[in-house]
Amino acid sequence: MSEKRTEISDIGEFGLIDKINTSTKVRNESTVLGIGDDAALIDLGHSYTAVSTDMLLEGVHFDLSYMPLQHLGYKAVAVNVSDIAAMNAVPTQVTVNIGISNRFSIEAVEVFYQGVHAACENFNVDLVGGDTSSSASGFVISVTAIGAIDKNKIAKRSGAGENDIICVTGDLGGAYLGLQVLEREKQVFLTNPEMQPQLEKYNYIVQRQLKPEARMDIIHELADLSVVPTSMIDISDGLGSELLHLSKASGLGVQIFEDKLPIDKQTYDTGHELGIDATTAALNGGEDYELLFTVSQDDYEKLKLHADIHFIGHMHKESNSSIMQTKGGNTVPVTAQGWNHYKNE
C-alpha cells in the first residue's frame, strides 16, 4: 500500500482542527459564527430550538472491520438529524466531537469528515463546532444536532389521540438483517482471509445498516401537505420499543397489524435464509431510522396516496394494552426487545 499516511502527532490537534475547518461550508443564514471560537453562535429568531445528541462507540455501535469511515461519519450525523426530524423540526447545525487513538492517521480522520460533510450537505446543516481528542483505545464519536421548528408544529411523543392512525415510513428490519450479514461475512473472513465477502445480493439491507438516511424528505412533505403529526419518534431501537414510547407518553394503547408492516423483499428473503423471522426483525431490530408517527383520522385523505407512508394500526384508549394482530389472526403483545448494550453476552 502506497497510500499517504500522516501521523496526527505530525500536525497536532490545532493542525487537525484547521484541516477540518477549512473543509467546512456554511449553508444556513442562522449560522452567525461557526467553528473557531469558544462556542458557535446561532440565530433562530422566533422559533423553538430543538437539540439532540448521541454517542457512537467503536466495538459497541460500530465495527470498523466492515464499517467504512466515510459511512461512519455520515451515519453519526444522520442519526442525530433523524432525532431532530422526529420532533417535526428542520436541522440547522451540528457539532461533532471525536476521540481517536494513534492507530488512525490524518487521512483516516479526513475520510471520516468526508462522510460528515456529505451528510451536512445532504441534510442542509452546518458543522459549527466540536473537538478532537486522542483516545486510549478505539474511536469515539459524539454528535449534537440543533434544529428549528415553528411553535405550533412540534411533534412530541406525547400528543397521540384516541383513534389516531399509526404511520411508519419506508421499510423495517433491513438494517438489522444487514448487520447479521456483515457479521457472518466477518466470521467467514476471520476463518479464511482469502475469502472475499459476498455482499451483492444483500446490497440494499447492508446499505440500510451502513448508511442510514434521516427522513427529512418526509418532514418537508408533511409540511407541504399541511399535516402536523400528533406524535412522532424515529425508529432507532425497533418498532416495538418505539410504539411503547408513544403509548406511554400519550397515555393510550396501540393496536397494529402484522400484515401492514412494511418489509422489503430482500429483508424477507435474507431473514428466511438466516432463520430470522422478518416481523421479529422489523419489531426488534432497530437502526432503520424511519419515522413512526400518528395523525388524526382527518389527515388520512392527505396521506393515503403517499407511496412511502404506511398505515399500520391505530391508538386506542386502553393504555395498558398494546397489541399486534398476527397474519394468522392471533393477538400478541407488543414488547420492547431492542438492544441492551449492558447485558453481558
Place this chain on the structure above:
Amino acid sequence: MSEKRTEISDIGEFGLIDKINTSTKVRNESTVLGIGDDAALIDLGHSYTAVSTDMLLEGVHFDLSYMPLQHLGYKAVAVNVSDIAAMNAVPTQVTVNIGISNRFSIEAVEVFYQGVHAACENFNVDLVGGDTSSSASGFVISVTAIGAIDKNKIAKRSGAGENDIICVTGDLGGAYLGLQVLEREKQVFLTNPEMQPQLEKYNYIVQRQLKPEARMDIIHELADLSVVPTSMIDISDGLGSELLHLSKASGLGVQIFEDKLPIDKQTYDTGHELGIDATTAALNGGEDYELLFTVSQDDYEKLKLHADIHFIGHMHKESNSSIMQTKGGNTVPVTAQGWNHYKNE
C-alpha cells in the same frame, strides 16, 4: 466494602435513563421540553444561541485513580459552561452523553450525575438530554452547552483593538501544579499502597485541578458594570496558547508583563518544591478555566478596583510580535506549548 452495587445490566439503559431523568430539575423558562423525547426544545426568543461541546476521555483527560466521579461530573459541565462564558453569554441548557464499561455500577453513575446536577445548580443550567452507552473500555463523556446572548454583547476572539487592555481573572498555573502533585502521590501509592496521600498543603491547587469553576460570576459582574469585552477566550490550554488565539483572530500583537501574571502563593511554593517555574505553569499549564479578555482603555476605570480581574498587558499593532517582558527586563516571545495529547510519549 458493604456499599450497594447494582449492575447496570440489572436495570438496562432505559432504567438508567429513568434514574437520571427523575433527579433532573428544570430552572430556565426557556426549557420548553427536557429529557425524554427525541430532542429537547428550547425557546430563546430574540437573542443569539451559543453552542459549545467538549469530550473528556478516561486515561487522556482524567485519571479515575484520583479523580472522584462526582468532581468529574461537575468538571465536565463546568468546562463547557466556561466556553459559553467566554462568548459573554449566559448558559441555559446542557446535554450529557456518557459511555461506561461494565466495571461501573449504577451507584457510580449516580455519583457522577450528582456532580453534573451540582454544576447545573451552581451555573443555573438545565440538563435537557443525552444518552448512556456501554463502552468497550473506559469512561467517555461528551457535553454540549447552550447559552443565550444579546446580539450586541457578544465577545468573540476576533474583536480586540489596538491598545486594548489584556485582562485575566483569578490566578493561573494552579490546576497544572495540582495535577503534578496528584500524579506524584499516585506514583507513591503504586510503589507502596500503605502510604496515604499527603494532600492537605496542596488543597487549593488540587481543587483547581479536580473541580474547576466556570467564571460566570465575572460575566454577570461585567454586565452589571456595562463592560462588554472586545475579545474573550477561556484558559483551557494555557495563557500562552490563548493569547496567540486572540492575537491571530484579532490581527494584532500582544505585549504582557511577567510581573503582572496572577499566581497564587501555593502555586509558587509547589512549583519551587517540584522544580517547575510558576510562570511556565501559568503560561503553558492550562485547565485553569479562568477568562482572558480585552477591554477598551475607556473601560479601565470601571474595572480597576475589581479584586479578581488583573491587567497583564495590552494589544499592539505589530501582529507578528507577541512578547512577554520578564521580571529581569528581558523580552521573550509568547509561545503555545499547551498539551498535545497526540504526541507519543
